[in-house]
Amino acid sequence: MSKPPSGRKPPAKQTRLLHAGGAVGAEVKTVAPPLQRGSTVLVPDAKALYDTSKPTYGRLGLSMQTALAEGVGELEGSGPARLFSSGLAAITGVLLALLKSGDEVLVTDSVYGPSRRFCDNLLKRYGVTTRYFAPDASADAVMAMTGPSTRLILLESPGSLTFDIQDIPAITQGARAKGILTVIDNTWGVGLLLEPLALGVDVSVQALTKYVGGHSDVFMGSACGDDPKVMGRIDVFLRDMGIGVSPDDAYFLLRGLRTLEVRLARHGQSALQIAQWLQDQPEVRQVLCPALPGAPGHDLWKRDFKGLNGLFGVVLQPGSPEAVEAFIDTLPLFGLGFSWGGFESLAIHCDPQLAYRTQPPAYGGPLVRLHIGLEDPADLIADLRAALDAYGLACQP
Numbered sequence: 552m553s554k555p556p557s558g559r560k561p562p563a564k565q566t567r568l569l570h571a572g573g574a575v576g577a578e579v580k581t582v583a584p585p586l587q588r589g590s591t592v593l594v595p596d597a598k599a600l601y602d603t604s605k606p607t608y609g610r611l612g613l614s615m616q617t618a619l620a621e622g623v624g625e626l627e628g629s630g631p632a633r634l635f636s637s638g639l640a641a642i643t644g645v646l647l648a649l650l651k652s653g654d655e656v657l658v659t660d661s662v663y664g665p666s667r668r669f670c671d672n673l674l675k676r677y678g679v680t681t682r683y684f685a686p687d688a689s690a691d692a693v694m695a696m697t698g699p700s701t702r703l704i705l706l707e708s709p710g711s712l713t714f715d716i717q718d719i720p721a722i723t724q725g726a727r728a729k730g731i732l733t734v735i736d737n738t739w740g741v742g743l744l745l746e747p748l749a750l751g752v753d754v755s756v757q758a759l760t761k762y763v764g765g766h767s768d769v770f771m772g773s774a775c776g777d778d779p780k781v782m783g784r785i786d787v788f789l790r791d792m793g794i795g796v797s798p799d800d801a802y803f804l805l806r807g808l809r810t811l812e813v814r815l816a817r818h819g820q821s822a823l824q825i826a827q828w829l830q831d832q833p834e835v836r837q838v839l840c841p842a843l844p845g846a847p848g849h850d851l852w853k854r855d856f857k858g859l860n861g862l863f864g865v866v867l868q869p870g871s872p873e874a875v876e877a878f879i880d881t882l883p884l885f886g887l888g889f890s891w892g893g894f895e896s897l898a899i900h901c902d903p904q905l906a907y908r909t910q911p912p913a914y915g916g917p918l919v920r921l922h923i924g925l926e927d928p929a930d931l932i933a934d935l936r937a938a939l940d941a942y943g944l945a946c947q948p
């Protein structure tokens with residue numbers, strides 16, 4: 552600690568312990584930004600206590616959160632992102648910030664399950680009505696559903712189980728003409744594969760937990776937009792709700808951002824190779840991967856998206872739930888888990904989740920979702936071939 556003014560007795564050991572290291576300030580410059588943890592922000596003088604142009608408290612974030620917000624803004628093609636503690640918190644927070652009692656929200660039927668649960672339970676309790684539109688509905692059909700209280704349309708394209716693609720520019724154009732806001736869950740598009748703001752979406756939300764984090768070990772969500780009025784409402788929500796994210800988590804996501812492009816390209820290459828291979832397997836009825844010609848949504852995907860990531864669906868030939876379990880249980884290289892976007896391959900069977908939809912899709916066979924990780928694709932293909940053999944065996948009478 553600094554020397555006491557002359558004539559004063561040196562502070563007690565307890566006081567010295569409390570102030571030791573307090574003078575450490577400007578660090579050497581490193582490639583990664585220094586990690587600053589702090590609730591209390593010390594200001595230089597009395598006037599600065601009420602200067603709101605600079606942070607005076609740590610809750611809304613310090614340098615690390617600011618650096619991440621800038622980076623995610625670059626990803627989405629916007630100003631700084633607003634950060635939330637998870638992807639789900641970003642979706643629910645944006646809806647709460649932009650809706651009020653008496654409003655109606657139209658939501659794609661393919662929306663992420665917990666987002667749907669939020670709409671059906673919490674939003675309903677606060678007087679907001681939700682109606683669902685078919686994930687492949689035309690813009691005209693979506694617009695035909697709007698009414699005088701429709702305030703917002705929530706898109707998710709592709710849906711993360713059935714990979715249906717929405718006509719984003721046409722829907723946003725129709726919505727703008729009616730003064731209706733559009734929000735998209737852009738976790739699949741990541742900002743590198745899809746820039747929704749350029750297609751007219753008002754707010755693009757992402758679970759950074761997935762590809763930006765990339766290592767299945769951290770949660771975070773983001774919301775980006777260009778309209779200062781809309782983003783201002785989200786800022787007020789964040790401030791008044793006391794929502795902030797930890798600098799340690801922000802550090803991991805900023806680190807993930809640096810390698811996102813190369814990881815995503817590899818996920819996409821391997822996924823395409825495996826999706827094409829799966830198409831030719833006799834036990835496979837259909838591959839729900841929008842990059843495949845003839846797959847649902849392929850033409851819109853080709854028009855609006857810049858590439859593919861590692862997540863797609865596989866419809867198997869008809870078989871019992873036990874046969875699907877045999878398939879899933881014969882995949883040693885694939886973890887069985889609900890997430891995606893990490894370096895590892897994952898698999899789930901999806902039919903229990905489809906049952907919640909207003910109009911469950913009828914694929915004529917069970918649906919499995921694969922996340923293709925960064926393993927050698929030949930190893931994953933060998934795994935999948937063994938699992939399809941197990942499925943075929945389990946389907947025999």
Ligand SMILES: Cc1ncc(COP(=O)(O)O)c(C=O)c1O
Binds near residue numbers: 640711761890
């Ligand atoms: C499409 C989609 N959106 C949002 C989320 C939520 O992200 P988080 O787990 O960070 O809340 C998920 C998580 O699986 C997801 O798949």
